[in-house]
Amino acid sequence: MAVTVLLPTLLRAHADGASSVEAEGATVGEVFQGLIARYPGMAANLIGEDGELHRFVNVYRNDDDIRYLERLGTPVSDGDEIAILPAVAGGAG
Amino acid sequence: MPAAAAPVPAALVLRLSLEQYRVIVAHCLDGLPDEACGMLTGPMVGGEPTGAVGAVHPCRNADASARTYTVEPRDLLRAMRAADAAGHEIVGVWHSHTHTDAYPSPTDVRQAVDPAWIYVLVSLRHGEPALRAYRIRDEVITELGVAVA
Numbered sequence: 001m002a003v004t005v006l007l008p009t010l011l012r013a014h015a016d017g018a019s020s021v022e023a024e025g026a027t028v029g030e031v032f033q034g035l036i037a038r039y040p041g042m043a044a045n046l047i048g049e050d051g052e053l054h055r056f057v058n059v060y061r062n063d064d065d066i067r068y069l070e071r072l073g074t075p076v077s078d079g080d081e082i083a084i085l086p087a088v089a090g091g092a093g
Numbered sequence: 094m095p096a097a098a099a100p101v102p103a104a105l106v107l108r109l110s111l112e113q114y115r116v117i118v119a120h121c122l123d124g125l126p127d128e129a130c131g132m133l134t135g136p137m138v139g140g141e142p143t144g145a146v147g148a149v150h151p152c153r154n155a156d157a158s159a160r161t162y163t164v165e166p167r168d169l170l171r172a173m174r175a176a177d178a179a180g181h182e183i184v185g186v187w188h189s190h191t192h193t194d195a196y197p198s199p200t201d202v203r204q205a206v207d208p209a210w211i212y213v214l215v216s217l218r219h220g221e222p223a224l225r226a227y228r229i230r231d232e233v234i235t236e237l238g239v240a241v242a
């Protein structure tokens with residue numbers, strides 16, 4: 001399956017500045033493995049030490065948060081948009 | 094010794110239109126008693142914001158809290174798509190402090206996600222909202238100029 005991956009600004013430096021890249025895979029996890037093979041610098045920002053999605057990253061398949069689907073096992077279809085979003089947070093505390 | 098922070102261009106000034114400024118402040122006031130947040134999109138040159146802002150995007154605070162904020166991911170996605178369509182990028186984020194000054198808290202510094210971004214703080218602690226802008230790199234806070242015109 002060929003999908004478009006929308007990258008946050010923080011990951012673009014690892015992809016020659018591109019705001020989005022094309023990638024292949026049957027699941028979000030496979031798409032990410034392909035991305036990491038091409039752009040090894042992304043690994044630390046995408047996958048945590050437990051092999052799961054990094055806790056400071058949100059991933060959407062089209063308009064759905066994959067945490068509420070099948071996480072990295074979420075299937076993808078041709079033409080899907082996979083968006084990688086940083087967790088943007090803070091506050092007075 | 095901590096690693097030296099990357100230098101911030103001294104001339105970087107956040108430039109907001111009066112309308113953009115009003116949208117930010119109004120969203121912060123509307124969010125009371127909770128903190129409010131939103132994204133700034135605009136041009137990046139060589140991975141650095143220029144200070145220009147193409148659009149401001151009010152977002153929901155997914156925490157619905159007076160002490161913390163998390164930009165609702167769907168709203169962030171909407172801002173990212175709008176930026177992409179305009180040939181722009183996310184250049185910063187704003188949020189309000191309801192009872193403290195417009196200065197990054199330890200929480201803000203610890204959670205600063207992107208060293209390229211401009212972090213805008215709006216304090217509502219006094220009658221008149223106070224808006225200030227910063228870079229946060231390697232936990233070093235640098236205040237930027239703000240021009241509203």
